[in-house]
Amino acid sequence: MLPKSIGNLSSLQTFYAEGCNLKGHLPKEIGNLRNLSSMRLEDNNFIGIVPPTISSLKKLQHLSLGANRISGHFPIVLCELPNLSMLNLSQNQMWGSIASCLGDMTSLREIYLGPNNFTASIPSKIGNLKDAILLDLSWNQISDNIPSTLGGLHKLIQLSLAHNKIEGSIPQTFGKLVDLEALDLSYNKISSVIPKSLEELKQLDSFNVSFNRLIWTVVAPSIIIVIGITSAIIFVLMRRRGKTINAEDKWLPEVAPQRVSYYELQRATQGFDENNLLGSGSFDSVYKGILADGVIVAVKVFNVQLEGTFQTFDRECEILRNLHHRNLTKIISSCCNLDFKALVLEYMSNGSLDKLLYSRDYCLTIMQRLNIMISVAAALEYLHHDYSLPVIHCDMKPSNVLLDNDIVGRLTDFATIGYIAPGEFFYLTYNNVMD
Template identity: 40%
Template sequence: MGMGFLKGLIWLDLGGNNLTGNIPFTISGLERLQRLNLYNNMIEGLILEEICQLRNLGELDLSNNRISGVIPNCISNLSLLERLYLGSNRLESSIPLNIWGLENLFSLDLSFNSLGGHLSSTMKKMQTLEYLELSRNEIAGEIPSIIGAFESLRFLDFSNNSFQGGIPQSFGNLKGLDLLELSYNNLSGAIPKSLEALPYLKDLNLSFNKLVGEIPSSGPFVNFTAESFLGNSALCGNPVFGVPPCPTIPTYQNSEMKNILIKCILLVIASIITLVILVYLLRRLRKSNMEIPTSLNEFPALEHRMISYQELCQGTNNFCESNLLGVGGFGSVYKGILSDRTIVAVKVLSLQLSGAFKSFDAECKVLRTIRHRNLVKVITTCTNPEFRALVLEYMSNGSLEKWLYSHNYCLDLLQRINILVDVASALAYLHQGQSESILHCDLKPTNILLDEGMVAHVGDFGIAKILVENKDSTHTKTLGTIGYIAPEYGFEGKVSIKTDVYSYGITLLEVITRKKPTDDMFTGDFTLRQLVIASIPDRMMDVVDEGLLRIEDGRDTIALQSILSSIMELGLRCSEELPDTRMDIKDVLVKLNKIKSTFFENRNRVTRHDD
């Protein structure tokens, strides 16, 4: 297979075929390749080091094949890699240490292999990793505590290995963790009480280990059942967990512990008094100009890059129509190239439109306070008395709207699930990631943009609202898009975080059905939501996007129907009439990740059956 001459190729997807043989060494000639998908085939041989020459690669999916040998050390050369899927192969040896140095890695799946060795305690802290799947291997040794510093981690599955030692206390720092799977290992010691601090932990499986002591009872543990703790004979605690009550501590031990506690408290109080006296004396000696800043606001703010109006004119060919990317409610967006060759999107406001200045101020206020991998990044602003523009990160694959309705494009099911996960992650961050909730108020496919790796980014915050802390809702003039607006927003101008959840639910249904909520077929009380409700369960496949069904043709029909049904059920639960009955976006994320795991499990099952 000679393919090295395809030097301009960006995306190669040959997944789900019956390819045999080895990966050709000529693959190194695909210099600009960003996505390489060879999953669900019968490819054998090794992972060639030639793959490490594809320096622009953002996604590598070789899962569900018969690839053997080791993961090459040169994998660290792929510094832009975001998704690495090598699951369900025949890989051996240990995981290369430098794989943990891939700073942009978002998702790592090495499950269902024969990988052994230990996970090194010297691995680097991974800032962006959200999905870590190492199940069904032969990895031994202790779980490194550094994994507790992977702050973005949402999904962690180390089940069916040979891990020993205790569950790291540092796992209590994984505040965004939705799923923790450690079953079928040789873990010992107590279950860390630090896990009680994980607010979004919905799935926990510690069964069939050698854990001892009391099972924590607060935080997420109030929702767990005995299934999470089976096969650990020395656990105790609440009988609801299927374990005996813990023995009470003898009275004399209680008394001794109280004495120790009192001594510790007195020691702390004495230390505080001493510290206060020292601080007082130190301040008396200092001059007035030696004061220490007490607020973050007293430190100089970080500044965005300065870009002149002239540079924007030059970079957009004087805002030429050929550079126009799209037109929105308050202005136009142009593709531009800055003086350092950075490609950007320039959002220019039409100042003559009513509300344009308010829109610009709202967007600036929101964008300067947030940063998340699934939000469009603002690079800087450019203003003068007659001009207002936002300079934004350029999204080379355009909008979700384009991918849904252009005849030249079609998304497979995994891509759609990934996009829905990305958007839900962005909303969860906006709603719950800071002290004051941020509402988008206009979520729809045109405001969901896709980068070169098909990662979704939510943009266009022109009518966003910031809710002050402890306030559930506010009232405002309705400016959202018909079809996506929640009922309470459209009729009363009332918004809350559940307003965005409604728009998300409608968008989700649109992504699966490829039908706009504003389509001519929807009149009166007959809506996209009513169409989906009427189709479940018997005629569900009649409303699913025909293009999606063509792509997924050949999959297990029952499994596919089950996955699609679960997704559409989420859409319906998010778009309920009453705000209080809609799902929390964090729970939506948990459900979507479960659906994604089911998707991979079914794909693995089909592959193993074919083998």
């Protein structure tokens, strides 16, 4: 636990204690550190509320309490810190509404408030944060409309409101966010159309409005099919003739991922909690996890009790270590000891193709289906022709195709037993909702 005697260090200017497994409450004596300019206590086990005495830290510029178990309402005492430029309360257990006084903290440049359990609406006064460059309110329970005042954050570079319950339309004022590079509004209940004003965002290179209720311009299905099939034919012909398409469509330089510890994975998955279970198979179970740096991953844990598991793990490691293609699952890290083996993979937010094909809440468009088929075809061609030794997948089915934020297909699971002909896979993908 953080001792009360920490308050005796009144001349302290920076205080970093990240990932130290500290627990208990933040002591009120922390308010005695009146010369503190930066405090980073993320990735610990602090509980309870932020002590009111923290309002005494008038010189504080950077405050990071992310990845703890801090609870309670938004601490309005933070609104009394006149020089705070970075506030990180992400990955905690805070609830209630976001205090409107946040909009009075005009020195703020970076705000991280998700994931938490904040509810109600986004305070319109946040539009007063004229120097803000990053605003992350994702993975909460925020509802109501997006306030048009957010269009006044002219210096904003990144804005994420994803995974909430936001309704209404995208404000026309977003067209004034001329420095915006990334906008994520996915997984909400946003309706109406995408405003034409967004055409003014010349710096925007990441735009995600997946899983909303937006109205799209209707194009005749026959035209879409012709365009899609023609694109697929051109794609295959160009590859067959040996022409280069795009460097990022091929593979990246080989990088040996660093291993992570069992403790890190246990913490990331909250003790491999069943609530984080994404799926399970004959040899493994896959969990959703959040690493200490906030990166969301998929942790594939192998069942070491089964015969052949060690060979399966070694084979999959060897294959994934050497294969690099934008339409294949990306390995981030691994964990291996005598009684535990796991792979850390890139997390695919839209799950498997199998789930979307049979979902009652979401229907893939014709163009999305064609793009997925092209993505899988590109991955298979790489496995068969562009790698030094041909690799046969042997388990080609929709549940082994994962979909990223942009509904781009990523082929996964190279080591399971079973087989489905590629032709049957493509038939399922294209014809599932055509009946």
